[in-house]
Amino acid sequence: MVARDRPRRGRLLHGADSRLIVNRLFTPAGYGKAVNEQSSMHGAPDEDLVDWDAWSRTREELGAGFIRILGYFREDGEKSLTAIEQAMQRRDAAAIVIPAHTLKSEAWQFGAETLGALAEEIEFAARQAIEMRTGPDDLVPQVARLRPLYERTIALFDREANPLARRAG
Numbered sequence: 001m002v003a004r005d006r007p008r009r010g011r012l013l014h015g016a017d018s019r020l021i022v023n024r025l026f027t028p029a030g031y032g033k034a035v036n037e038q039s040s041m042h043g044a045p046d047e048d049l050v051d052w053d054a055w056s057r058t059r060e061e062l063g064a065g066f067i068r069i070l071g072y073f074r075e076d077g078e079k080s081l082t083a084i085e086q087a088m089q090r091r092d093a094a095a096i097v098i099p100a101h102t103l104k105s106e107a108w109q110f111g112a113e114t115l116g117a118l119a120e121e122i123e124f125a126a127r128q129a130i131e132m133r134t135g136p137d138d139l140v141p142q143v144a145r146l147r148p149l150y151e152r153t154i155a156l157f158d159r160e161a162n163p164l165a166r167r168a169g
Contacts, residue, residue: 093136
């Protein structure tokens, strides 16, 4: 995959306020509410989530193995999301970098441009937090959007990959 030059964006939170949000957001009780607030503010239309030309190229290149590899993306994506969320709970920026990088790379392989860009933003900010020797508190808004975006993207992939779902929809 070719390296991409993407603009960095997102509103960052600082200080004690962000630590409070991290503690509230990344607990089972607080996660859903905050995610819904964040995802509704920054949701892209579904048609903008996937580059279907890239999807088609990957599908053609992988041939008969496409559905199996897509399944790996689903499994790896869940693992990456969980690792990122757990690292946020621990305020461990270093533990965010690799799963964010993995999610970014795999998302771009399948044309999930929006998901890949958000994962890249998280990876970049986590690396910056490591360099600055700070916690990942500034990543709360981005990480809050990550799982809902992943789930929307997977739903689009499922609809496109499953001929029965396409006929029913």
